[in-house]
Amino acid sequence: MADIKKSQHGEWSSRFAFILAATGSAVGLGNIWKFPYITGENGGGAFVVVYLLCVLAIGIPIMIAETMLGRRGRQSPINTMSDLADEAGAHKNWHYIGWLGVIAGFLILAYYSVIAGWALSYVLKALTGSFSGGNPETMGALFKGLMDSPVQQVFWHSVFMAATMFIVARGVSGGLEKAVRFLMPTLFVLLILLVGYAMTTGYYMQGLEFLFKPDFSEIDGHAILTAMGHAFFTLSLGMGAIMVYGSYLPKHISIAKTSIIISCADTAVALLAGMAIFPIVFANGLEAGSGPGLIFQTLPIAFGNMTGGWLFGILFFILLSFAALSSSISLIEPAVAYLVENKNIARQKACIWAGLITWGLGVTVAFSFNIWSGFTIFGKGIFDLLDYLTANLMLPIGGFCIAIFAGWVMKPEDSKHELEMTNPQIYEAWKFLVSYVAPAAVFIVFLNVIGILG
Numbered sequence: 001m002a003d004i005k006k007s008q009h010g011e012w013s014s015r016f017a018f019i020l021a022a023t024g025s026a027v028g029l030g031n032i033w034k035f036p037y038i039t040g041e042n043g044g045g046a047f048v049v050v051y052l053l054c055v056l057a058i059g060i061p062i063m064i065a066e067t068m069l070g071r072r073g074r075q076s077p078i079n080t081m082s083d084l085a086d087e088a089g090a091h092k093n094w095h096y097i098g099w100l101g102v103i104a105g106f107l108i109l110a111y112y113s114v115i116a117g118w119a120l121s122y123v124l125k126a127l128t129g130s131f132s133g134g135n136p137e138t139m140g141a142l143f144k145g146l147m148d149s150p151v152q153q154v155f156w157h158s159v160f161m162a163a164t165m166f167i168v169a170r171g172v173s174g175g176l177e178k179a180v181r182f183l184m185p186t187l188f189v190l191l192i193l194l195v196g197y198a199m200t201t202g203y204y205m206q207g208l209e210f211l212f213k214p215d216f217s218e219i220d221g222h223a224i225l226t227a228m229g230h231a232f233f234t235l236s237l238g239m240g241a242i243m244v245y246g247s248y249l250p251k252h253i254s255i256a257k258t259s260i261i262i263s264c265a266d267t268a269v270a271l272l273a274g275m276a277i278f279p280i281v282f283a284n285g286l287e288a289g290s291g292p293g294l295i296f297q298t299l300p301i302a303f304g305n306m307t308g309g310w311l312f313g314i315l316f317f318i319l320l321s322f323a324a325l326s327s328s329i330s331l332i333e334p335a336v337a338y339l340v341e342n343k344n345i346a347r348q349k350a351c352i353w354a355g356l357i358t359w360g361l362g363v364t365v366a367f368s369f370n371i372w373s374g375f376t377i378f379g380k381g382i383f384d385l386l387d388y389l390t391a392n393l394m395l396p397i398g399g400f401c402i403a404i405f406a407g408w409v410m411k412p413e414d415s416k417h418e419l420e421m422t423n424p425q426i427y428e429a430w431k432f433l434v435s436y437v438a439p440a441a442v443f444i445v446f447l448n449v450i451g452i453l454g
């Protein structure tokens with residue numbers, strides 16, 4: 001069936017275009033904003049080891065599975081799963097994986113857009129010289145000023161949402177493909193320059209030790225859940241984003257190879273961000289576990305005190321905003337593709353609806369840092385709740401189901417055919433990881449957290 005099928009939404013122009021788009025989805029706030037602060041909150045090295053193991057044993061096999069399902073189904077994740085379930089003679093209910101993903105996408109984008117708004121607002125702060133001569137106090141106050149202002153946060157969140165929906169409305173393979181081609185490598189170079197600056201702080205080794213020297217006494221079931229959840233989050237897995245990008249992938253492109261390239265690039269960016277940030281944290285006597293404000297309070301100190309820092313600061317926050325943009329479009333694409341396919345409405349209209357819903361939810365997130373900061377559900381504010389619910393629960397559950405489907409439900413001849421792996425041993429290795437290792441790992445981490453084992 002799938003061989004003759006083409007996506008109604010178009011296709012990537014080449015293998016490189018797909019790699020760029022999928023890397024654009026994977027590399028984002030998760031690598032530069034989230035990875036350092038959750039590493040800081042969870043004690044450093046041991047957390048990083050667990051995260052790296054999760055990327056290897058769970059992330060890469062599931063990325064291969066998700067891309068493969070997308071390319072075979074060639075539609076939005078909801079319809080793809082429903083067709084593939086048919087093909088495998090399985091129950092239609094598998095299409096709920098697609099629904100779970102669409103909902104997770106809305107929930108993530110709601111807070112993702114608010115944080116991306118912070119990055120945008122820092123472009124302006126950098127431009128106007130606010131970082132100049134910055135120290136922990138002044139940069140802390142600068143960040144607090146933004147946190148305390150619902151108006152500023154809603155404004156920047158709105159700008160970011162508008163940009164996201166504008167690009168999605170035009171289709172993902174147009175302008176974005178070109179922009180990402182240039183922006184991703186530049187971001188990479190800038191991060192390396194920042195690591196260079198971190199080397200001059202006198203605290204470089206301390207930063208590296210924090211990041212790479214594991215102390216397993218620092219880690220508990222929740223830290224392991226956070227590390228696993230982050231592996232899903234940072235690779236954009238478990239919610240159909242990579243599946244929908246896979247559905248635009250031309251035939252005869254090696255899914256395994258591309259998945260490994262994307263995962264390596266993503267991991268490299270996160271580690272570079274950590275190597276840049278922690279030396280600055282220690283050099284300035286800052287708190288590694290200070291939470292979501294970490295990069296906004298540390299990097300401006302570096303920019304404010306280094307030669308050429310004014311320009312680097314501007315460039316950095318522009319690139320961070322673009323990295324966020326190339327991720328945010330993939331968060332909403334599954335929902336938009338579904339609306340276009342099933343509700344028979346134009347892409348533009350689908351974008352307006354999806355965008356408005358996300359924007360509204362995002363406003364509540366922006367308020368959770370100030371006027372609604374006292375409002376909690378299960379002891380968590382709106383931002384924390386959405387983050388926990390999506391990254392730690394919905395993505396791993398989605399990924400678990402995808403692994404089970406690819407490993408157990410789909411006919412092996414179909415997955416073999418779609419993956420076109422020339423080496424049968426590599427296929428068997430993937431099959432083993434996706435059928436046993438990945439689902440078992442997710443299951444054990446959940447059990448541990450529920451407290452049955454831990």
Ligand code: PFF
Nearest residue numbers: 026028029030233234236241
């Ligand atoms: N991977 C993105 C990041 O690390 O910033 C976030 C993300 C994008 C998560 C797309 C999930 C997703 F489907």
